[in-house]
Amino acid sequence: MLIHVNQLQPGDRIMTDVFNDFGVNIMSGGTPLVRADIELLMKHRINYVDILPRQMETDRPNSxxxxxxxxxxxxxxxxxxxxxxxxxxxxxxxxxxxxxxxxxxxxxxxxxxxxxxxxxxxxxxxxxxxxxxxxxxxxxxxxxxxxxxxxxxxxxxxxxxxxxxxxxxxxxxxxxxxxxxxxxxxxxxxxxxxxxxxxxxxxxxxxxxxxxxxxxxxxxxxxxxxxxxxxxxxxxxxxxxxxxxxxxxxxxxxxxxxxxxxxxxxxxxxxxxxxxxxxxxxxxxxxxxxxxxxxPSFIGKVAVLNNDQQGEIVMINPNDLFRPLIKMKAKFVDLSEHKNLEIVRIMV
CATH class of the missing domain: 1.10.3210.10 (Hypothetical protein af1432)
Known part of the structure; x- marks a missing residue:
């Protein structure tokens, strides 16, 4: 499961070793992440990492x-x-x-x-x-x-x-x-x-x-x-x-x-x-x-739409940068295919 570092949560486990731009191993595969680990990845300008599938998605209003x-x-x-x-x-x-x-x-x-x-x-x-x-x-x-x-x-x-x-x-x-x-x-x-x-x-x-x-x-x-x-x-x-x-x-x-x-x-x-x-x-x-x-910083944020529904931004659409893919409970909504839907607010 490849995700942006901004989506990482404490408790996530990375699948493989992580190296910085100089080839230095900064984190070993299988490591359960704590806050300091996520900050370390950001400090070394790591953008994406592979993590093991999460057992359960939870709401994170107070991340x-x-x-x-x-x-x-x-x-x-x-x-x-x-x-x-x-x-x-x-x-x-x-x-x-x-x-x-x-x-x-x-x-x-x-x-x-x-x-x-x-x-x-x-x-x-x-x-x-x-x-x-x-x-x-x-x-x-x-x-x-x-x-x-x-x-x-x-x-x-x-x-x-x-x-x-x-x-x-x-x-x-x-x-x-x-x-x-x-x-x-x-x-x-x-x-x-x-x-x-x-x-x-x-x-x-x-x-x-x-x-x-x-x-x-x-x-x-x-x-x-x-x-x-x-x-x-x-x-x-x-x-x-x-x-x-x-x-x-x-x-x-x-x-x-x-x-x-x-x-x-x-x-x-x-x-x-x-x-x-x-x-x-x-x-x-x-x-x-x-x-x-x-x-990339919008990935993982909650988007509120003009129909009062909300969901998590999971991917930036390369063909329509400002109309991303939104995950809403059990379904995904590609805003590039639903022109009637607009994001009215972004939440952390």
Missing amino acids: WKTAHVESHVLPTYMKTISSVKKIFDSIQNGEQLLTKDLDDFTKSMISSIQEERDAVSLLILLNTDEEYTYQHSVHVGMLAYFISKWLGYPEEEAQLIGRTGFLHDIGKSKVPAHILNKPAALTEEEFEEIKKHTNYGHDIIIQAQGPCVEAAVALQHHERIDGSGYPNGLTGEQIHPYAKIVAVADTYSAMISKRIYKQSKDLLCVLKELYQLSFKNLEPKVVHTFIEHML
């Missing part, structure tokens, strides 16, 4: 993954949101951005997630009721870090790109609160004011650090490769590579986030929309790498 995130990641996540808010508040009060404060929470947050392989679970479990602007900044920093690693950037550079993600919206600290927190769609004039946050962010970071990649990303994360973005209508290679990564993380996070005037969209549905944007607005390599590494 070890949920407990792990809530006990190990959530406290750091909440502290990071608080740190981002303090930075916004200090700038609103006329103070300068303090690089040391930024370094501290960036390193702490990335350290708590750098061994995680299941970004989907993180996004579901770390979607709290905190204020959108601050939570969004943390999500974008996390996603920018993950995407950078998936693209092959070395650890130190990936952490720097994550840092640019945490800072990308710092310019919103200069946008009037009644516009930033408006409980309705923005007027054209209000949207023009919101757009200024890219210039504000660039200036804030320049004043604190001088010319740097963080300032470039703050300025360019809303530029689009077809020239349709702002503030300068840059195209293609004119846009900093880090800004292209943060643009994808920013777009995905914004689309899955629930705001006062806007309902959140399902994580899998948004991946499909992101895929469409890769043909015009967003850097294709970044989007496709993001999707390639996110999709």
Whole structure:
């Protein structure tokens, strides 16, 4: 029974020895897995393993993954949101951005997630009721870090790109609160004011650090490769590579986030929309790498359908990536063959 590591449960037994990319035997066949073993497989970037057939499938609403995130990641996540808010508040009060404060929470947050392989679970479990602007900044920093690693950037550079993600919206600290927190769609004039946050962010970071990649990303994360973005209508290679990564993380996070005037969209549905944007607005390599590494994390998750039925995602359909195979009790439903069915929510 070949399954993705994200589907493993404590008590599963692997059938054969597991070797990492360097040929080192990291686990022997027949080993009954405990939580630490599953984390070890993830750490060594093992994607699939063969396990002995399970005697009985059980519901896992409170899985070890949920407990792990809530006990190990959530406290750091909440502290990071608080740190981002303090930075916004200090700038609103006329103070300068303090690089040391930024370094501290960036390193702490990335350290708590750098061994995680299941970004989907993180996004579901770390979607709290905190204020959108601050939570969004943390999500974008996390996603920018993950995407950078998936693209092959070395650890130190990936952490720097994550840092640019945490800072990308710092310019919103200069946008009037009644516009930033408006409980309705923005007027054209209000949207023009919101757009200024890219210039504000660039200036804030320049004043604190001088010319740097963080300032470039703050300025360019809303530029689009077809020239349709702002503030300068840059195209293609004119846009900093880090800004292209943060643009994808920013777009995905914004689309899955629930705001006062806007309902959140399902994580899998948004991946499909992101895929469409890769043909015009967003850097294709970044989007496709993001999707390639996110999709396996949906395996093992519970999908709620628009007919109120739910089941476990057991396979990604290679011919229709965003309409997977769902196991519902004693039957399997291939969503690629049932176009009337849609996933409306994903649960851990």
